[in-house]
Every structure is written in C-alpha cells, then in structure tokens.
Amino acid sequence: MVAAVRGAAACLVMKWSTALAMTRAMTWTTVLVWALLLGSRVATAEPAPQLQLTGLSEARLVTNVGLTVPRINFSCQASTAQLRRYLAAAREAAAEALQAFGHFNATIRPSIETREDCRDPALAIEAGPVTTIESVTIELPETVRQIESVSEFVANQRPSVGDPLDQAAYDALRDGILGRVQKAGYLDARYTRHELIVDPSTQSARIALSLEAGSRYRFGEVTIEQSILEPELARRLTGVPEGAPYTSRDLLAMNQNLTSTAYFESVSVRPILEERENLEVPVEISTYRNPRTSYELSAGYATDVGPRVGAEVTRRYVNKQGHQWSARSELSAIEQRLETSYT
Template sequence: MISPRWSSFGTPGRHGLCRAIGRWLAGALGACLLWAGQVQAQTQAQAQAAPKLQLTGLDDVRLITNVGLSVPPVSFSCQASAAHIRRYLRAAAESAEEALQAYGHFNARIERSISERADCRDPALHIDAGPVTTVEEVIIELPESIREIESVREFVAEQRPEPGDPLDQAAYDALRDGLHSRARRLGYLDARFTRRELLVDPATQSARIALVLDPGSRYRFGEVVIEQSILEPELAQRLTGVPPGAPYTSRDLLAMNQNLTGTEYFESVSVRPMLDERENLEVPIEITTYPNPRTSYELRAGYATDVGPRVGARVTRRYVNKRGHQWSARTELSAIEQRLDTSYTIPRAADPLRERYDIYARVTREDNNDIVTTAAASGMQWVRENHPWTQSLFTEYLFDRTGYGDDPPASNGFAILGGRLGYNGLDDQLFPTEGVVFDVSLQGAAKPIASAASFVRGRAFAGGYLPVGRWIFAGRAEAGVIVTDEFDKMPRSLRFFTGGDRSVRGYEYESLSPRDADGTRIGGKYLLAGSLEAMFPVVGDDWYLAAFVDSGNAYIDPEAELKTAAGVGVRWRSPVGILRVDVAQPLDGGDGLPMLHLGLGAAF
C-alpha cells in the first residue's frame, strides 16, 4: 500500500513553510532598519543645515540668557529668502532691545547681518550693551498704618534700590507688586497706587522710581459660616481663633484653617473668603468641614532596654457631645510597669482653642529593683496651651502602696495640689535638631488635709539643640528636691531615681538611688543629672554617629557624688521615630562593664 505524500515542488511542508516565513521576516526587518537609518541620517543632516541665530558681543551671563529667551525662535529653512531673514532680524533686534532694557541698558547698539556657511545662511546679531542706567532717586510713600508693620518694613529695607544701583526692572516690578500684595494681605483690599512711575532718561543714563500707595479703608472679618453638624455653632466659631469684627488679614485666614484642622473634631477644613461679596468693609467667610470618625483606636509597640518590650492600646471618643467634650482610655504594659488610665476633657467655653479641664484617673503597678508599688490616683486639672507655652494647675488624691525589699508594704494617701509651666521650641518633635525645651513643676500636700505627710516637691528640666555646620550639639540638665520631715512616707512615684536610657546611660534603669540598710534602693530627696552630646551625619540626613557624656545621681545626702559615664551611639531617623543605639561605659572607677542602651518607637 502506497501512502500519499506532498510533492517536493507543490505546497511546501511544515519546515519549508517556516523557513520561507523566516526569510521573509528577516528581509522585511532589514528593509525597515535601512529605512530608519536613512530617515535618521536625513533628519540629522537637516538639523545640521537648519539656520541658527548667532549672538555675539555680550559677556554678561544675565544679558545673554535674557536675550536668548526673548528673541523669537528661528522658524524658517536654509532656503528662506534674504528678505525673510531680514524681517526676522528686525523682530529679533526689537526683542533683544527690550531684554537689555530690563537690566538698565537703554543705549545698546545692535548690528544685524546674515552669516554665510557652506549649505545655509544664519541670522546674526552683534550687540554692544552700552553703559547701564543707574537709579538716581527713589520715592516710596506708605501710610503709617502699613509702614510700621514689621513685615512691610523688612520688605522695603531688602527690596528698595539705593541711589547708584544699576536699574533692574524685574526688581522694580517685585517691589511694586510686593507692596500692593502686602497691603491686601493686611486687609486693605482696595489699595491702589496714586503714583507708580519708573522714569528713565537714556541721555543721562539715570532712572527715577516713585511709588505712592493709597491703601483705602481696612476691611474686617464679616459673617463666618461654618458648615458642620457635630458641634454647637458658638463653639465652632470660637475654635476659629478669630473673633468677629477682627481686622481682615491673610495670616488670620490661614490661622482659621490651622486652628480648626488642629482639633481632633475635623479631618479636613476649607476656608474661603467671599471677596466678591464684600460690603460695608466686611468680608464674609465660608468654611467647609469634614468630620473625623467619632471614635479612634490605636495600638502601639516599642522596645527599650529600660523596660524591655512594651505594648499599648488607646481608644478615643473625639466628640462625646456637641459641647466638644472628649473621652479617652489607654493601657500600657511592660515587664516592669503596667498602667491603665482614663480622662474626660471639657474645653473651656470662653477659649476652647487653648484652655481645657481634664478629669482623670489612673492605676499603675511597678516592680523594679526590689520595689513593688501599686498606686491609684484621681483628680482634675486646668490646662492652657498657647504654643509654645503650656501652663497647668491640678489637684488629685493619690493612694500608694509600696514594699521595699523584704519590708512589708505600707499604704499612704495624699491630697496633692500642684502646677506646671512648660516651653517647647523644638523644630521637630520626633528628631529635633534646633531649639529649646524646659519644664518646671511644683506640687505639695499638707498632713492636716487627708495626707500621710506634708511635703513640697519641685522639679526642673531644660534641654536644647544647636546645629553648627553639619554637627548637632545637644545638652540637658535636670534637678529636683523634696522638702519633708517624713521622707519614709513619701510615695515611691514622687521620689527621685535616675540611670537608664533617658538619664545617665551606662547604668541600669533607676539604679542610681540611695539604699537602705538592706541594700534596697529607696529613692532620693534630691536629683541632679545632665548630659552633653554631639551628633554628626554619616549617611544623608537619616543616619548619625553620636558621642556623649552623662552624669547624675539621686541622693538623700546633698554631698553624695555624681556618677558619670561616656559612650558612643548611632541614631537613625526611622519612619516611626528615632532609633537610638548607645554603648556607655561608667567612669566612677568601679567594675562596671559597658552597657548597651536601645530605644525604638514612640516614647509612651
């Protein structure tokens, strides 16, 4: 039986078909590449043959740049007629003349010509800029209400040309427009120049400037309409921070947005002045708000060698009612300390943006250095925050049950009254590089008023950062004192301890403290500690090397010696805050070994 098959000269077999298609594709690709190469060569040749404007005679980079940006582009080919090129040269010369006048050259000489080359003709301008015009007289007249404002005074001092200065029309425009815009930002929305002159005498190469501003009447903030439904209208109005009828300024307009956004009530805020609807010297304001979710939840985690791993959780009720009350509760857990607290915040109706009342309660348990403490406190405080200052007064009842070493726990209660004054001028709260911060507190209790002992406790802290070139220098100092005749009854939470990651590195957490006869650390009546540190960036602005010296102690005997340690460390500006790795060596002559200190994440 003979099987049928394809003839060798008929329809090709599978492999012959593939080879034919391959040869066809290869030929097509080669043709495309050849065509593309020819097109590219032709385009390059055309580009090389295109006319180009030739500028000669100028050596001032500013003039060359301004003329080059001002003249019209060459849009004709090498085959253009001489008449066409001459028309272009007239337009280019006029534009160049205006560009030179912008920098005070009013007597420039410009020669036009056509430059021949092998396959093309180029338009050419030879420019002699001539002498520069200088300012001979400057007259600036502003009403006292505007002239005495610091921002205006500084602007005029910086921008006002002096007699003999070269004329710069761009600088004149900036001075004129800057004065007008500053007047409008200060609420003089109808401000206008009654005299606005720049007079140039080309014959004498001199110029006179005159700016006389009539500001008109100053506008005030009119009706403020706030679109929101979560707060009482009166409270929302006060949260803007700008009282009705206040002078209209762009700074206060921005402050309205920042003040409302800075509260926890709103996710976003849009403030719009209705300038087209102003009348009777009042500008109505329309504010659109979008509320935050009513309740927020937060989980935290971190690690430090002081307390080891730590976790925390927080729940916040951003607005309990339309009076703007807030409630929050949080817990923090580590191997050494466990804490639970809650607070209820009431904004002060007269000034809700800066003042509030807090009603709070907390329960803590701490087990460290053979001291076991369980404490509970409840109280209330008044707080006023007027950035960068913070003031507060508080009263609370504290119950403390503490056992030192093998001694049985003792329970004591205290009715405490206290106050605090703080200042925070740091440029960055997560990784400061400049600024000053300090905090001073004073509190006390009287034995006749439901307290186990009478005492007065004061504490002061100050710190600062100073950049010098690429270096950052930091310093801090802390001092504390307790005045009492019954120190043995003082609650553990009010005694002084030091040592650890954030005080005297090289020593364990709260290990610097007086001891009793059994060697148990009992805390001190006095505290003195300080630190000096220098940081230098090694990788961009995120990685730093640090060297430091810490010294301090907590003591009962005022003549006790300070403990000192020195070390080096690494700082990393991480997305969640600063990561600190330090190695510190005690310098007190003992057998102490270098100690590693590690801090990661937010400080609770």
C-alpha cells in the same frame, strides 16, 4: 549506551554553540544596521538656520536676549525678505531685553551670515552704558509704614541712588509693597502714582511710588460647614473673633487652629472677597471630619513588669459640645491598669 548519551550531549552542545554564535552574529549585524541607519539619518538631516549673537559678554544679557527674540520658523531656503523681516523683529525684541537690565543705548547691527548651504540671521550687539538710578521716592501713609512686613520689605528692597537699573527689581518692589498692604487688610489699596522714568540721554532713571491705603477691613461673618459641633463652639475654635482686623496671617491661623483639634481631618478657609461690603469680609470654611472613634493597640517589655500589652479607645467627639472620652488599659503578669478620661 553511555557513549550514545555522550554523543547526543556533544551534538547538543555543538548545536547550542552554533546557535549562540549565530545569535551573536545576528545581534552585531542588527546593531551595525541600526548604526548605519542612524548615521545616515544624521548625515542626511537638513541644516537649519540659527540666530548668531555676538558682542555680549554678560551671561544674563545673553540669556535674556536669547529668551526674548522670536523663534526661527523658516528653513535655509527662506528668502532674503523673510530673513530681513525676522531680523527686524529680533532687533526690537533684543532692544527690549537689554532695556530690562538698564541698557537703553544699545547698538544692534543685524546681518545675514552664510555658512555652507544655509544662511543665518545675525545680531552684533554693543550693550552700551548701563542706566543708573538717580532718585527713589516712596510715599506711604503712616498706618502702612507701621505694618512690620511692609517696613521690612521696603528697607530690604529699596534701591539706592547709583544702583544699576533693573526693571524686574522695580516691578518686584512695586508689587511687593501693594501685596503686603492688601494682606494686612487694606484691600482697596492702590497706587496714585507708580512711575519708572528713564532718560536715555543721561543714562539715569527716577522711581516714584505713592500709595493710597484706604480703610482697613475686618473679618465679617464666618460660615463653617460642619455638623459635629455647635456652630458657636466651632466658631470659637478658629481663634479669630468676628470684627477682628482682616489679615492673611489670621486666615492661616484659622486653618491651623481647626486642623490642630481632634475633630477635623482637613480644613479649607476661603475669604469671599467678591462679597465684601461695609469694610467686612465674609469667610467660608469647609471641613472634613475625623472618624468619631479611634483604636490603638500596643505591646512592649519593661524590666519591672516584664511583657505587657495595651489598648486605647478614643471617642473624638461625644456630643455637639465637643466633649471627648477615652479609655486606656495595660496588662502584664504583675500589673493591670485601666484609665478613663472625659473632657
């Protein structure tokens, strides 16, 4: 009987070993087949034309040109005429990409390069001398110069004479000044002059900005969507009175002041700029209230009283006057405490 069992076990082991060996063989065969298929696919993939850029050494110039030139959407069988049309567009785009960093006298030579069974468009580029800033004129009204965010921004971002021209930096300077002036309440501010004049013959550039601020706006009517407090109380909780000078900083303060109370779970403040008139900006505030009542349980241990448990109930708003009530109790073997408050 034992021999029969042992024989059956040996047979089972043999069959299992054979099956395992067959599985391994099939696994390696499958891997080999997939490898051959993938290798065949890679080997038989058709070549594609690539734009060849030579002559540039600065990484930022190479990157900007590469991001600006049009994508290649033709195959290696493209005609010479199609390649030339692409090169004309790529040459123009490359020139604009170089001008963004002050290179207005670049030399760009297009050509068609042949490799194996494909032809590539190519641009040989000499960036040439960089244009430098000859003069910077920024004219701002006195009221605007007194705005701290504006004066600090201009002091930090104003380019110096002799700096290489960077058109992105000029755009950031122009837009940054106007944006900060408008956030300070001068919503109708505009440039009467904003110029970047480049003279390629002398590799020089002149910057001129003149801003007209207009009148400063004030906060107008503030509408708060809520039903748990008296409207005037909710209005006072914003911390910004009607008629105060309009600033984006005070819009944020309104949100933070209301959110920091126990009444509201979330707050959204939106100025209705399209309805501003008489130098006043109406504001709309939407709220989502907190649950009226909260409960809290606690447990702990203290060396003086031993184990203790506690419970607290808070009524966040009792009435429309914003009154709040809470009760807190602590129980231990030697001490019982109950505290209540109404504010």
